[in-house]
Amino acid sequence: MDAPQSWEKRAETYSLYGFTDLPSVAERGTVVVTHGEGPYIVDTNGRRYLDANSGLWNMVAGFDHRGLIDAAKAQYERFPGYHAFFGRMSDQTVMLSEKLVEVSPFARGKVFYTNSGSEANDTMVKMLWFLHRAEGKPERRKILTRWNAYHGVTAVSASMTGKPYNEVFGLPLPGFIHLTCPHFWRYGEPGETEAEFVARLGRELEDVIAREGADTIAGFFAEPVMGAGGVIPPAKGYFQTVQPILKRHGIPLIADEVITGFGRTGSTWGCQTYDFTPDAIISSKNLTAGFFPMGAVILGPELSDRMDAAIAAIEEFPHGFTASGHPVGCAIALKAIDVVMNEGLAQRVIDGAPRMEAGLRAIMQRHANIGELRGIGYMWALEAVRDRETKQPFEASLSVSERIANASTDEGLICRPLGQSIVLCPPFILTDAQMDEMFEKLDRALTRVFAEVG
Missing domain, CATH: 3.40.640.10 (Type I PLP-dependent aspartate aminotransferase-like (Major domain))
Known part of the structure; x- marks a missing residue:
């Protein structure tokens, strides 16, 4: 067997994936990451993504904190x-x-x-x-x-x-x-x-x-x-x-x-x-x-x-x-x-949480297919629904949250699908400008997906 050449094929040939939607991998390939810069990660193609999932909730000081x-x-x-x-x-x-x-x-x-x-x-x-x-x-x-x-x-x-x-x-x-x-x-x-x-x-x-x-x-x-x-x-x-x-x-x-x-x-x-x-x-x-x-x-x-x-x-x-x-x-x-x-990271969460909630609430108001915004501090979720009044979920076969996460990745934003929700738990170092970037990219992803499944 010839050895696979691309990073994506090498990953798929030799690695098992945990908690991964394999149809998405089959369709889109694996994102292989080389390094991080503040709240961003960079893949083997040099593309930067704002990681609004903090890795797995944990990279709160970003990916290159010199003191750590x-x-x-x-x-x-x-x-x-x-x-x-x-x-x-x-x-x-x-x-x-x-x-x-x-x-x-x-x-x-x-x-x-x-x-x-x-x-x-x-x-x-x-x-x-x-x-x-x-x-x-x-x-x-x-x-x-x-x-x-x-x-x-x-x-x-x-x-x-x-x-x-x-x-x-x-x-x-x-x-x-x-x-x-x-x-x-x-x-x-x-x-x-x-x-x-x-x-x-x-x-x-x-x-x-x-x-x-x-x-x-x-x-x-x-x-x-x-x-x-x-x-x-x-x-x-x-x-x-x-x-x-x-x-x-x-x-x-x-x-x-x-x-x-x-x-x-x-x-x-x-x-x-x-x-x-x-x-x-x-x-x-x-x-x-x-x-x-x-x-x-x-x-x-x-x-x-x-x-x-x-x-x-x-x-x-x-x-x-x-x-x-x-x-x-x-x-x-x-x-x-x-x-x-x-060093001020905890205070950033206290100071930034109202801004984060307000930005996400504005997104919810623009999208009738968001049924609930819930969270606290720097951990929030937007729940996608077919009907806001009845709380009727989308059909599971549509994989709506996975679609939103994939569309966000296309925009250069990492967020997490959980059930029919999209979760955002950004690093504590996020600046106001980066938070706005997160809102803008998520908003575009939601617009695209809800038009597809509406």
């Missing part, structure tokens, strides 16, 4: 790799754990490192199973999440993820229970107010706990804003309704802040934006501004104490990864936290 690059280079020269096993860890790991507890909503706590958000959620489940078993309650194994939630791709975290595509793997595993998605626009019943919707979800939680038995439930995991579900902020009062129910039954609430952590919603943590304090936080993505694969489990005081007691009973926690607490990753994370919190 220098932090990585300096740590590689000083100490390029290690683990956190056998009572040894790098000084960078110690400093990052201190910093994460300091910036968390917890008065004190402890941190465990992974290589991704998926692994961090998986690890948190194992922690809950471990401590419940150590406390003489081995039957507390069931995990509660919500439909349309996304928590990862390991066998456990995919079981937590309330997406129908996991059926192709024979998932979820037994004991993973999905409750109603707190998206009032889509799942509110006719004539139901938002407050009534939230009260119904609270009753559902109570009913599930009664049906399954509180003594069989290990924990409840929730994203403050559902990210890969299509940017779904919770209905008003949702967490204030569910958390007291969980507390009454002794069920820990775990905030999956893989996407929302470190500024995306306008606060350091999404749980702060929505005014609740969880028992633990899952972090990744913005933790290193996308410059290193890393995840973290941040335990609050109660779970820290319970884990300490469970570990003491057998003299170890038999879990970990070769690159847990990697010194280069920790050095980058320390710099990334400083960049977001002290």
